[in-house]
Amino acid sequence: NRAEVHNMAAGPSPLPTSVLQQAAKGLLNYNGTGMGVCELSHRGKEFKGIVEKAEADLRELLQIPDSHAVLFTQGGGTTQFSSVFLNMLAYHRLKSKDVPAEQYSPPTVDYIVTGAWSSKASAEAKRLAVPPTPNAQALANVHIAATTKPTKFNRVPRKEEYNFTNDAAYVYYCENETINGVQFAGDVDSPAAVPFDLIPNDVPIVADYSSSFISRPIPHIERHALIYAGAQKNLGPAGVVVVIVRKDLLVDTNEAALLGGVPVCPIELEYKILADNGSLYNTPPVFSIYVSQLVLRYLIEEKGGMAGVKETNEKKAKLLYAALEEAERKGLVRLTVSDREARSWMNVTWVIDEADGDEESSREKRFLKGAEAQGFRQIKGHRSVGGIRASIYNAVSLESVQELVNYIKNWAAAEK
Ligand code: PMP
Numbered sequence: 001n002r003a004e005v006h007n008m009a010a011g012p013s014p015l016p017t018s019v020l021q022q023a024a025k026g027l028l029n030y031n032g033t034g035m036g037v038c039e040l041s042h043r044g045k046e047f048k049g050i051v052e053k054a055e056a057d058l059r060e061l062l063q064i065p066d067s068h069a070v071l072f073t074q075g076g077g078t079t080q081f082s083s084v085f086l087n088m089l090a091y092h093r094l095k096s097k098d099v100p101a102e103q104y105s106p107p108t109v110d111y112i113v114t115g116a117w118s119s120k121a122s123a124e125a126k127r128l129a130v131p132p133t134p135n136a137q138a139l140a141n142v143h144i145a146a147t148t149k150p151t152k153f154n155r156v157p158r159k160e161e162y163n164f165t166n167d168a169a170y171v172y173y174c175e176n177e178t179i180n181g182v183q184f185a186g187d188v189d190s191p192a193a194v195p196f197d198l199i200p201n202d203v204p205i206v207a208d209y210s211s212s213f214i215s216r217p218i219p220h221i222e223r224h225a226l227i228y229a230g231a232q233k234n235l236g237p238a239g240v241v242v243v244i245v246r247k248d249l250l251v252d253t254n255e256a257a258l259l260g261g262v263p264v265c266p267i268e269l270e271y272k273i274l275a276d277n278g279s280l281y282n283t284p285p286v287f288s289i290y291v292s293q294l295v296l297r298y299l300i301e302e303k304g305g306m307a308g309v310k311e312t313n314e315k316k317a318k319l320l321y322a323a324l325e326e327a328e329r330k331g332l333v334r335l336t337v338s339d340r341e342a343r344s345w346m347n348v349t350w351v352i353d354e355a356d357g358d359e360e361s362s363r364e365k366r367f368l369k370g371a372e373a374q375g376f377r378q379i380k381g382h383r384s385v386g387g388i389r390a391s392i393y394n395a396v397s398l399e400s401v402q403e404l405v406n407y408i409k410n411w412a413a414a415e416k
Pocket of ligand 1: 077078079117174176177179208210211
C-alpha cells in the first residue's frame with residue numbers, strides 16, 4: 001500500500017498521490033474528450049493547452065524573466081550534456097562571424113566539477129571536442145575551473161579555488177549533485193553559494209538543476225544563460241526535460257557550422273528549432289509533460305508556491321541532518337558532505353561503519369533491514385559510492401522525514 005511506504009528514491013522518485021490520481025483519469029479520458037491524454041494529437045488544441053499551462057505555471061513559480069524562453073524536450077539530462085556544448089559553441093562562433101575559419105581559435109569552456117554529474121558533463125564536452133582531423137585543434141578547450149574530486153566531492157569549492165577563464169564560451173555547474181549529496185547553498189551570501197561574483201560578467205552561465213528543480217527559488221535566475229532539468233525527481237515522470245534559455249542564445253547552429261570551426265548540431269538538439277516550434281518540433285513526451293503540468297499546478301494551489309515548498313524542504317533537511325549529526329557524534333555514521341552549507345536538501349548521504357572494510361558492514365545491513373521493515377524504500381546509496389542516500393524530494397512529506405528521524409534515533413540507541 002502506497003500510504004504505508006516512505007519512498008525515498010533518488011529518481012525516478014515519488015509524485016504526489018493526488019496528482020497521480022488525476023493523471024490516471026486523464027490517461028483514460030482527458031477533460032471529457034473520451035480520449036486519453038496519450039491518445040491526443042500533440043498538435044491539437046488540448047495538448048497545446050497543456051504545454052502552455054505548464055510554461056505559464058513554471059514562469060510563475062520560478063519567476064522566469066521574459067528574457068528567457070522555456071522549452072520542453074527529451075533525451076534526459078544526459079542529452080543536455082551534449083546539447084549545451086553544441087549550442088553554446090555555435091553561439092560563440094556567431095559572435096565572431098567575420099573571423100574566417102582559418103583564424104578562428106576554439107574557445108575554452110569552464111566546468112565546475114562537484115560530483116558525478118558535472119564530471120560526466122565535462123567528460124562529454126571533452127568527447128565532443130575531439131579534433132575533426134588528427135592535426136587540427138580540438139573544437140574547444142575543456143577547462144576544469146574548480147573540482148572537489150580530490151576530497152571525494154565532500155563539499156563545493158572555496159572561493160579561492162576557482163580559476164575562471166576570462167573569455168570562456170560558458171561556465172557550467174551542477175547545482176545539486178544527486179549521487180554525492182552536495183549542493184550549492186541557496187543563500188547567495190554563503191561561502192558555499194555559486195560564485196556568481198567571480199564569473200566574468202559577459203560569460204554565459206549554464207546550470208544543471210535536474211535534482212533540485214522547483215525545490216526552492218533559483219538564485220540569480222536572470223544571470224543564467226541556460227538552466228535545464230530532467231523531470232524525474234521533482235517535476236514528473238521521466239521523459240521530459242525543461243530548458244530555460246536566454247532568448248539571444250537561440251541561434252541557428254547550422255549557420256555557425258557553415259562558418260567553420262564549430263561542429264554540426266543534430267537538429268533535435270538545437271534550442272532554436274525547439275523554440276521556433278513551441279517545443280513541438282517533433283512528437284514530445286506527452287504523458288510526462290501532462291503530469292508535470294499537474295504537479296506545477298498542485299505546487300501553486302496546494303503547497304504555497306516556491307516559498308511554501310522551500311520552507312517545507314528546509315525543515316525536512318534540517319531535521320534529518322540534525323539526527324544524523326547526533327548519530328555522527330556517537331561515532332555511528334559519517335555524513336559524506338563535511339561542509340554543512342553544501343549539504344543537499346534533496347539527497348542526504350551518509351555512510352555507516354566504513355572502517356570495517358566490508359562492502360556493506362553488518363551494522364549497515366542492520367540499518368537497511370530495519371529501515372525496510374519500517375517502510376523506507378530505495379535508500380541504499382548509489383552503487384558508485386555506497387552508503388545510504390535518503391532522497392527527500394518535494395513529494396516526500398515532512399511526516400515521512402520525521403519517521404526517518406525517529407527510526408535513526410531508535411537505531412542509534414540500539415547500536416550503542
Ligand atoms: N544531472 C543530474 C543532476 C542527475 O541527477 C541526472 C540523473 N539522475 C542526470 C543529470 C542525468 O539525467 P538522465 O538520467 O535523465 O539522463
